[in-house]
Amino acid sequence: MAVTHVKRPATNRAERPATVRRRRRRVRPHWWYLAPALILMAGVLGYPVVDAIWTSFQHNVLTHPDADHFAGLDNYRSVLTDGALLSAVWHTVVWGAANLVLQLVLGFALALLMHQRLAGRAVFRSVVIIPWVVPSIVVALVWRYLLDPTSGPLNQLLTGLGIVSTSPQWLADQSTAMPVLILLSTWKWTPFVAVILLAGLQTVPKELHEAAMLDGAGRIQRLRYVVIPGIRTSIALAGLLTVGYSINNFNGIWMFTKGGPAGSTETLTTLAYRYAFTEFDLGRAASIAMILFAFLLITSSVYFYVVEGRKGSKS
Amino acid sequence: MQEQDTGAQGSGFTQGRLSRRGVLFAAGGIAATAVLAACGDNGGMGAGKKGSLTLWASTTFAGAGSSALRKAAGDYAAKNGVSVTVQGFPANDLIDKVTTALTGGGGPDIVLVDVSQVPQLGASKMLVDLTSRIKPISSQFFAGNIAAATVNGATYAVPYDTNNVALLWNKKMFGKAGITAPPTTWDDLLAAARRLTGGKQYGYMLGAKGYGSFLFWPWLLQNGGQILDSSGTKAAFNSPEGVEAWNFYANLYLTQKVVPPTFLGVTDSWDQYIQPFMTERVAMMAIGDWGIAPLAKGNPGLEYGVVPLPKHKQSATLLGGNSVGITSAAKDPDLAWGFISWLTGAAQEKVLQDGYKRIPARTDVTGSAFVTGDPARKVFAEQATTAKSRPSVPTWGDIEWGVMADAWDLVIQKKKAPEKALADAAAAATKKLSGK
Numbered sequence: 001m002a003v004t005h006v007k008r009p010a011t012n013r014a015e016r017p018a019t020v021r022r023r024r025r026r027v028r029p030h031w032w033y034l035a036p037a038l039i040l041m042a043g044v045l046g047y048p049v050v051d052a053i054w055t056s057f058q059h060n061v062l063t064h065p066d067a068d069h070f071a072g073l074d075n076y077r078s079v080l081t082d083g084a085l086l087s088a089v090w091h092t093v094v095w096g097a098a099n100l101v102l103q104l105v106l107g108f109a110l111a112l113l114m115h116q117r118l119a120g121r122a123v124f125r126s127v128v129i130i131p132w133v134v135p136s137i138v139v140a141l142v143w144r145y146l147l148d149p150t151s152g153p154l155n156q157l158l159t160g161l162g163i164v165s166t167s168p169q170w171l172a173d174q175s176t177a178m179p180v181l182i183l184l185s186t187w188k189w190t191p192f193v194a195v196i197l198l199a200g201l202q203t204v205p206k207e208l209h210e211a212a213m214l215d216g217a218g219r220i221q222r223l224r225y226v227v228i229p230g231i232r233t234s235i236a237l238a239g240l241l242t243v244g245y246s247i248n249n250f251n252g253i254w255m256f257t258k259g260g261p262a263g264s265t266e267t268l269t270t271l272a273y274r275y276a277f278t279e280f281d282l283g284r285a286a287s288i289a290m291i292l293f294a295f296l297l298i299t300s301s302v303y304f305y306v307v308e309g310r311k312g313s314k315s
Numbered sequence: 316m317q318e319q320d321t322g323a324q325g326s327g328f329t330q331g332r333l334s335r336r337g338v339l340f341a342a343g344g345i346a347a348t349a350v351l352a353a354c355g356d357n358g359g360m361g362a363g364k365k366g367s368l369t370l371w372a373s374t375t376f377a378g379a380g381s382s383a384l385r386k387a388a389g390d391y392a393a394k395n396g397v398s399v400t401v402q403g404f405p406a407n408d409l410i411d412k413v414t415t416a417l418t419g420g421g422g423p424d425i426v427l428v429d430v431s432q433v434p435q436l437g438a439s440k441m442l443v444d445l446t447s448r449i450k451p452i453s454s455q456f457f458a459g460n461i462a463a464a465t466v467n468g469a470t471y472a473v474p475y476d477t478n479n480v481a482l483l484w485n486k487k488m489f490g491k492a493g494i495t496a497p498p499t500t501w502d503d504l505l506a507a508a509r510r511l512t513g514g515k516q517y518g519y520m521l522g523a524k525g526y527g528s529f530l531f532w533p534w535l536l537q538n539g540g541q542i543l544d545s546s547g548t549k550a551a552f553n554s555p556e557g558v559e560a561w562n563f564y565a566n567l568y569l570t571q572k573v574v575p576p577t578f579l580g581v582t583d584s585w586d587q588y589i590q591p592f593m594t595e596r597v598a599m600m601a602i603g604d605w606g607i608a609p610l611a612k613g614n615p616g617l618e619y620g621v622v623p624l625p626k627h628k629q630s631a632t633l634l635g636g637n638s639v640g641i642t643s644a645a646k647d648p649d650l651a652w653g654f655i656s657w658l659t660g661a662a663q664e665k666v667l668q669d670g671y672k673r674i675p676a677r678t679d680v681t682g683s684a685f686v687t688g689d690p691a692r693k694v695f696a697e698q699a700t701t702a703k704s705r706p707s708v709p710t711w712g713d714i715e716w717g718v719m720a721d722a723w724d725l726v727i728q729k730k731k732a733p734e735k736a737l738a739d740a741a742a743a744a745t746k747k748l749s750g751k
Binding site for chain 1: 410411414418435438439440441523524576577579580582583590591596709710712713716717721724725728730747750
């Protein structure tokens with residue numbers, strides 16, 4: 001563009017402001033066409049957010065319907081001094097980080113496998129994504145049955161083979177509940193990561209591989225210098241989505257442990273739910289939701305900064 | 316305690332019919348809540364001549380496709396031209412759904428809920444004050460069931476069924492252990508439980524979370540303790556009697572080890588609690604009449620007896636049941652009252668008796684063949700007049716299922732000493748009761 005401007009005759013220069021103005025005017029109708037959709041989006045996405053922010057500053061306890069009032073920072077002060085928040089934040093961090101690392105590593109391995117020219121690749125690819133397409137409630141039902149301490153097949157196998165003498169209480173023991181939930185969530189969501197990474201793998205040109213091979217690069221070297229840089233954007237995307245989905249993943253915890261035993265799997269989402277539906281305290285529930293919101297905002301900003309920063313330094 | 320679903324399918328999520336709405340809801344977050352609230356009110360598209368009503372209940376009562384309650388609603392429609400749409404939700408989710416729908420401005424006209432949840436819903440003005448409508452007929456119901464639905468002098472729901480907790484004991488297992496009679500005192504119970512424990516067999520059953528806190532109250536009462544002080548503003552369960560009862564109760568697992576460790580997983584349904592007794596791995600359990608139908612279904616040949624809970628300083632048990640209320644969303648409360656008073660009337664007792672094997676909360680049931688013809692039911696019906704209902708304070712659900720359930724969890728997960736957990740729970744409960 002700049003080049004064409006320079007080449008234009010000087011007479012055009014005087015007209016330019018008018019052109020710009022006209023151009024601006026021409027843009028306007030597009031916004032009008034978009035308006036219905038934008039307003040709808042603002043209503044559906046914006047209103048609940050604004051309402052939640054507003055609620056978080058209100059004293060809004062359902063069992064005291066006549067006592068609603070503006071409470072300033074009281075809700076925040078109250079939840080921040082409640083010991084439950086600190087442990088919920090810690091569990092959220094553990095949950096998010098473990099899900100991210102496990103899903104990226106396993107998802108990458110799976111994607112590489114799915115990318116190979118293997119016999120029955122189509123079948124293999126379909127089988128791999130099954131956990132991801134199964135509804136959460138079905139996952140919960142099936143796994144709760146499999147993990148049942150007395151009648152579940154897993155414990156029967158373990159005790160039958162003499163690997164353990166007493167049946168582990170996978171979901172009811174505070175030392176195993178969180179690790180088990182992380183594994184289950186990894187089981188369910190890794191296929192999703194794998195599919196994103198597979199799509200990335202398919203965009204890496206074959207020529208690069210051939211060129212690297214000619215240069216004498218082995219498998220590991222090609223993985224490190226060709227494949228991973230080639231799908232960096234996919235990895236970044238998969239990572240960001242995994243962090244967001246995991247931290248917001250309420251099903252994956254509530255359907256198994258409801259935050260228990262003894263609060264060992266309580267995250268910010270289950271804590272907000274408890275405030276709202278056990279205590280009937282919408283104000284404090286909303287303030288937890290806001291803290292979660294801030295938490296996600298910070299996490300994803302840091303994530304972007306790290307990913308983008310690295311990209312900048314390398315290229 | 317919320318009366319959990321008792322459809323007998325073993326694992327926690329017993330209800331095959333967790334609705335799509337339920338799954339969506341669990342997708343969590345406050346935003347989802349608002350969306351769901353918006354779709355809460357399109358359930359009542361009945362096409363009655365004189366009007367239509369929607370009733371929400373747990374799947375225990377609403378059933379999946381057909382149920383006695385749905386049939387009763389059909390009968391009412393045929394007779395009165397008022398269509399009643401019955402919608403079921405998993406028992407654990409019912410209150411969440413009702414709350415979400417009603418605060419969003421939608422929701423059903425009528426709810427059938429556990430009576431211990433009525434004070435919370437009433438104080439939140441989600442239920443309509445029915446005091447003047449109930450007063451003329453209140454003498455027809457067990458006083459405890461009316462009291463449990465009354466908060467600050469206002470009654471918010473009509474009793475439907477009544478229940479209380481008794482002791483179930485396995486006759487065959489007792490016989491094998493050489494014990495001739497079921498225990499009548501705490502000491503008897505402990506001695507029997509110890510003799511019945513060995514190998515993979517255990518003497519007594521407990522629950523985790525809210526199941527543990529709910530089943531603790533009778534022990535407290537039997538030891539002469541009280542749940543709250545008479546003003547209802549202060550926790551009283553941390554008295555010396557309370558501490559003694561709590562310790563005895565917790566030590567059944569912690570030190571006496573007469574309870575199967577798998578009870579730690581009893582967090583979601585009564586089915587989980589019942590299972591060991593049903594499969595003869597546990598010889599005794601305390602439960603209400605809602606446990607009878609699942610036992611009959613799951614193990615028809617099980618030989619067991621039902622006796623009042625063992626006493627200590629006195630005998631005592633806990634009263635509960637389900638009640639029907641009109642919600643703030645009801646456009647025509649008179650229409651809703653018409654159905655409620657019909658459903659809870661003497662003529663419809665058979666719905667509960669035949670359809671659910673439950674005891675109607677009407678005092679006239681005491682002399683009926685339904686009760687006198689069955690020894691187990693006789694025990695429950697006799698206890699209905701003396702059983703104590705839980706405090707009808709708005710924060711009750713939070714105290715029983717929040718504070719006390721957490722305290723019990725910390726004790727059985729060995730994270731806190733019993734005395735400390737109880738003292739902390741009492742402080743937290745008092746704080747909640749004071750409204751801070």
